[in-house]
Amino acid sequence: MSYKQKSVVISLASHILVLAYFSIKLNQFYKAGPLVPSQVFRLWGVIIVLMILVNIVGNIIANIVSSVIQMARTNEVEDFVEDERDKVIELKSARNAYIVSSICVALSMLAFVLGQPALVMFNLLILSGIVGGIFEDISQLVMYRKGF
Amino acid sequence: MEKYHITNNIRKLRFEHGEMTQKDLAEKAGVTRQTIIAMEQDKYSPSLELAFRIALIFGVPLEEVFSYEPEK
DSSP states (O other), X not given: OOHHHHHHHHHHHHHHHHHHHHHHHHHHHHHHSSOOHHHHHHHHHHHHHHHHHHHHHHHHHHHHHHHHHHHHHHSOOOOOOOXXXXXXXXXXXXXXXXXXXXXXXXXXXXXXXXXXXXXXXXHXXXXXXXXXXXXXXXXXXXXXXXXX | OOOEEEEEOHHHHHHHTTSOOHHHXXXXXXXXXXXXXXXXXXXXXXXXXXXXXXXXXXXXXXXXXXXXXXXX
């Protein structure tokens, strides 16, 4: 597994963790009664910061651990090269993520049009970002494994 | 329209060039070993620049490394 594939796996794990956190928090809000704007917007901020932090910290830890394992096993330094194939895979999966996110954003707008409160739309918007991120990571892994 | 795909002789050429390893070829071509593996398995078609670079490494014309054939 290349350095890029490892970082995609870390990104996928962090997106799933953030999605789990978001779902649990949202469930708590719904059980507590009607949605409160300040709580929802605070959750937005927490989710965005979490996505960045978990990804960065996860990548740093994974790179250190895999470098140590590689050095111990083969006595060679881990290769952190990114080539044209990595870039093409990144672009193609970003396109897939944009398509999924756009559909989710349209659905959240539709929910608003159909009479749901604005806070539901905002929750669906952040959800579309996380789902798009997960789809991007899965697309990358599939393209690395199966080719394109 | 008939579908075509790009195939290559990289594996054969590597062995004809002193059993060059995938890692050596990757380093000379400036790509990762995974990209060489993907090309050998016909899972990735390289850019024109990389294709020329690989042909140059083996010292053969481009068409001896890559061919464009109808899909079976």
